[in-house]
Amino acid sequence: xPRNVKSLNGAxxxxxxxxxxxxxPLTARARRADxxxxxxxxxxxxxxxxxxxxxxxxxxxxxxxxxxxxxxxxVSGVKRIEQASNAxxxxxxxxxxxxxxxxxxxxxxxxxxxxxxxLVPYLLAESLGWxxxxxxxxxxxxxxxxxxxxxxxxRGKRRRLQxxxxxxxxxxxxxxAARQSAFGPARRGELTDCAYASVIDELQTQWHIQPARKRxxxxxxxxxxxxxxxxxxxxxxxxxxxxxxxxxVTPEQGAEAIFTLLKxxxxxx
Amino acid sequence: MDGKCxxxxxxxxxxxxxxxxxPAAKATRDEVxxxxxxxxxxxxxxxLALAAIGAVRRMxxxxxxxxxxxxxxxxxxxMPRRYLVDLHxxxxxxxxxxxxxxxxxxxxVAAAVLMILVHGLGIANPLxxxxxxxxxxxxxxxxLFVARRRLNPPARLSKGPWMRLPKSLMAFSLGVFLVTLxxxxxxxxxxxxxxxxxxxxxxxxxxxxxxxxxxxxGMTWGGPMKHAFAGALHLAFHRRAExxxxxxxxxxxxxxxxALNLNDEAAPLGVEKPADFTWNQLLGFDACVQCGRCExxxxxxxxxxxxxPKKLIQDMVVGMAGGSDAGYAGSPHPSQGIGGKPVGEHAGxxxxxxxxxxxxxxxxADTLWSCTTCRACVEECPMMIEHVDAIVDMRxxxxxxxxxxxxxxxxxxxxLIATDNPGGFDPGSRLNWAADLNLPxxxxxxxxxxxxxxxxxxxxxxxxxxxxxxxxxxRAAEVDFAVLGAEERDSGDVARRLGDEATFQxxxxxxxxxxxxxxxxxxxxxxxxxxHVLGNEYGELGGHYEVRxxxxxxxxxxxxxxxxxxxxxxxxxxxxxxCYLGRYNGEYEAPRNVLKALGIEVKEMERSxxxxxxxxxxxxxxxxxxxxxxxxxxxxMNDIKESGAELVAVGCPQCAAMLEGVVDASAEVRDIAxxxxxxxxxxxxxxxxxxxxxxxxxxxxxxxxxx
Ligand code: SF4
Ligand code: SF4
Numbered sequence: 001x002p003r004n005v006k007s008l009n010g011a012x013x014x015x016x017x018x019x020x021x022x023x024x025p026l027t028a029r030a031r032r033a034d035x036x037x038x039x040x041x042x043x044x045x046x047x048x049x050x051x052x053x054x055x056x057x058x059x060x061x062x063x064x065x066x067x068x069x070x071x072x073x074x075v076s077g078v079k080r081i082e083q084a085s086n087a088x089x090x091x092x093x094x095x096x097x098x099x100x101x102x103x104x105x106x107x108x109x110x111x112x113x114x115x116x117x118x119l120v121p122y123l124l125a126e127s128l129g130w131x132x133x134x135x136x137x138x139x140x141x142x143x144x145x146x147x148x149x150x151x152x153x154x155r156g157k158r159r160r161l162q163x164x165x166x167x168x169x170x171x172x173x174x175x176x177a178a179r180q181s182a183f184g185p186a187r188r189g190e191l192t193d194c195a196y197a198s199v200i201d202e203l204q205t206q207w208h209i210q211p212a213r214k215r216x217x218x219x220x221x222x223x224x225x226x227x228x229x230x231x232x233x234x235x236x237x238x239x240x241x242x243x244x245x246x247x248x249v250t251p252e253q254g255a256e257a258i259f260t261l262l263k264x265x266x267x268x269x
Numbered sequence: 270m271d272g273k274c275x276x277x278x279x280x281x282x283x284x285x286x287x288x289x290x291x292p293a294a295k296a297t298r299d300e301v302x303x304x305x306x307x308x309x310x311x312x313x314x315x316x317l318a319l320a321a322i323g324a325v326r327r328m329x330x331x332x333x334x335x336x337x338x339x340x341x342x343x344x345x346x347x348m349p350r351r352y353l354v355d356l357h358x359x360x361x362x363x364x365x366x367x368x369x370x371x372x373x374x375x376x377x378v379a380a381a382v383l384m385i386l387v388h389g390l391g392i393a394n395p396l397x398x399x400x401x402x403x404x405x406x407x408x409x410x411x412x413l414f415v416a417r418r419r420l421n422p423p424a425r426l427s428k429g430p431w432m433r434l435p436k437s438l439m440a441f442s443l444g445v446f447l448v449t450l451x452x453x454x455x456x457x458x459x460x461x462x463x464x465x466x467x468x469x470x471x472x473x474x475x476x477x478x479x480x481x482x483x484x485x486x487g488m489t490w491g492g493p494m495k496h497a498f499a500g501a502l503h504l505a506f507h508r509r510a511e512x513x514x515x516x517x518x519x520x521x522x523x524x525x526x527x528a529l530n531l532n533d534e535a536a537p538l539g540v541e542k543p544a545d546f547t548w549n550q551l552l553g554f555d556a557c558v559q560c561g562r563c564e565x566x567x568x569x570x571x572x573x574x575x576x577x578p579k580k581l582i583q584d585m586v587v588g589m590a591g592g593s594d595a596g597y598a599g600s601p602h603p604s605q606g607i608g609g610k611p612v613g614e615h616a617g618x619x620x621x622x623x624x625x626x627x628x629x630x631x632x633x634a635d636t637l638w639s640c641t642t643c644r645a646c647v648e649e650c651p652m653m654i655e656h657v658d659a660i661v662d663m664r665x666x667x668x669x670x671x672x673x674x675x676x677x678x679x680x681x682x683x684x685l686i687a688t689d690n691p692g693g694f695d696p697g698s699r700l701n702w703a704a705d706l707n708l709p710x711x712x713x714x715x716x717x718x719x720x721x722x723x724x725x726x727x728x729x730x731x732x733x734x735x736x737x738x739x740x741x742x743x744r745a746a747e748v749d750f751a752v753l754g755a756e757e758r759d760s761g762d763v764a765r766r767l768g769d770e771a772t773f774q775x776x777x778x779x780x781x782x783x784x785x786x787x788x789x790x791x792x793x794x795x796x797x798x799x800x801h802v803l804g805n806e807y808g809e810l811g812g813h814y815e816v817r818x819x820x821x822x823x824x825x826x827x828x829x830x831x832x833x834x835x836x837x838x839x840x841x842x843x844x845x846x847x848c849y850l851g852r853y854n855g856e857y858e859a860p861r862n863v864l865k866a867l868g869i870e871v872k873e874m875e876r877s878x879x880x881x882x883x884x885x886x887x888x889x890x891x892x893x894x895x896x897x898x899x900x901x902x903x904x905x906m907n908d909i910k911e912s913g914a915e916l917v918a919v920g921c922p923q924c925a926a927m928l929e930g931v932v933d934a935s936a937e938v939r940d941i942a943x944x945x946x947x948x949x950x951x952x953x954x955x956x957x958x959x960x961x962x963x964x965x966x967x968x969x970x971x972x973x974x975x976x
Binding site for chain 2: 027029073180182184
């Protein structure tokens, strides 16, 4: 059940949602991306906020259909910046966001197509100099340029954060599900094209991309007489024990800790 | 009850009083006649004029609706036949009411015409007068029966103004009878020569005026007699002219939903407000006589879900005219728990929304989503009203414009869009269940006698058993068949009933394009929903096929001597008619013939054939899942129990799923294909009677059928 935020300061509040063209996991058909749709849902459930949808990417029929999926949720239009398929969309998005100057930018955690690295929000935050928050589950209130939000943590935990606006927040499957997309509004909604030259992602052009192979999951064999224990073992998620919570540390100390960890895990050698 | 007796009593006692005072004569017979002769034309023509004004106003209400192409003259010409044949075919299921109606309505129409001639225009011809006496007598006798039915009316009948109708009928017939007596000189001399004779004349005029008020004025100003006026025109201008029989016979079934024109961006997507219905749909709602036959057969109503088809139609009438439902005098929409949705809380207007965005207007959304589209109401309605069309029209708006398909609806529609099946399964896995069966694929052989349409039951483990059984039967009869395999998509049935016309048409068009690549004589399917959609609804989109239900096909194979069954050794068996096979497609016989061929004597349930009760699985009802007091499949299982059967034969994957879902069921659920497969006997070697594969000559016909 989406919670409406009552304490918005009138209609002046503007939210931009970055939406991408999704891809159905089984049939690979273009669709509204699940996380992005949840971001739109969250924006629409903010009372009186003016919601603007922005998309940067390819411009073909399949992607138009998919973008209309967002329009069907009751948004009147999507601003579409056409970009070549091998372009880096960050410059285009930075440009339009700087221009539109929304107080809050919402987007899905990662795209369902392309690189799907989930880095776009961070790169945008970096180039705009805004705060970035990941895994938003709920926006509780927005008052005097500060948003109180709930961030989703693994296993249903929630953390309340106060974020100074403007900010970029990402939304994943712990946010409320997107509302149904209706045919009528989807057909009527407008796609407005904005031009911005594609900046080709040179690095990406050198990559070789192939479909992921499903790997068998190694099962932990639990020798136990009790069915309950065996079930628990089979259903248990990998326990992220042995972590370390760092708070009130300097950036250098933080970086040091991360560096050590990456070395321990063998990521860096 | 009380009011009724006293009103009747009033007429009689007034007459008696007048007769008693008779002897104190002053006025002459002539004076009375003159008085009546002056009064009656005034009364008759005033009533006619008022009726005409009312008729124009009523027609204006209907014309608020959207255009609908009908041939007006042809319709009017066909109206008497539609009334006498088609309507009486429905009414005639209850002989008593049918005869009552013939006497009353026939008497009234004749009396009205003759009365205008005799008393209105003063053509005091004794022959006409005599006929008028006859007509009014017939009407009076009829109205006695109407009155008798109203003595202890069943719950399905509306009360309120309908309770006064028999009295009004009597007033009219009796009044007309009495004022006609002088015309034929059949009046005892003494009667009209008393001091009370002027009083008598006044009383008579009063009685006639009451009758005229109800019968003429009330007919067009919204009284109970409105049903005759609107009903006659509805018969003439019905939106589905093809559902009526013609002199050449045939016709009589028109069950496919009408397609929305999605290319016309100005056309509304479904019905948001009463004025979005077509004018003849509005006319149809106005024709409702509130007989409640639809209410009596509606499974959703019986289950206590918030839907009463009769109330829904009345809600539409309220909306069309504007106002609240406070005047409704029948059973309300039930709702969970006791009581029902109280009347008077809902109101609407011709250009206001039917379902409120927030709060209440005319109808609550869960009323529309309770319907299983079983068509029992349409089948029973003597006024030929199309409830299912109206319900789906309103659902279309909720889904296509508001995106408000309840419960699992949105998920199912998303799955249909993304994976072409409601469960969201990988479309490539549609044939996984048949991995060991080596089914021939259309893509490989291109041309075949029988295209076996699997339906979405291919993803359901219960239905896979039925499909395997059917394939065993087809192989035993050496039928030349093939399947589409992964190329098959959902037929679009559920999407359409949930109001998502866009997804339906998208699925339908792609299926039609796939089918167009291949040659086949006929499609056979074990899913009546696919059967209905492929056979009755794809035509409008350009796909014309010869479709057969597997029971029909098995019956044909058996008749052709291509199947041999071992005699039945099990217990008592009953058969459940699937709505989409029976009422939608008129196939009641073939499944019973197959059961007979299996040596089974069917123990019929009380509700069977065209009056079969829905299993609760149609129209997306299990998806929208509107709560009620009880579940529809439980009620159906109870019907099965009452028939004494230990096994129920079904012919639909939905019915099988719904009935098997009943907890503590008293009967086993088996598909006809399973029963047939179990009873198969290898035919003795050398018996080749029609058993071999059809020669190439047959496939030539395939080409003819396809082009
Ligand atoms: S809709 Fe038809 S069946 Fe139902 S009450 Fe009206 S006339 Fe009778
Ligand atoms: S179609 Fe069936 S469920 Fe729907 S209103 Fe008619 S009788 Fe009731």
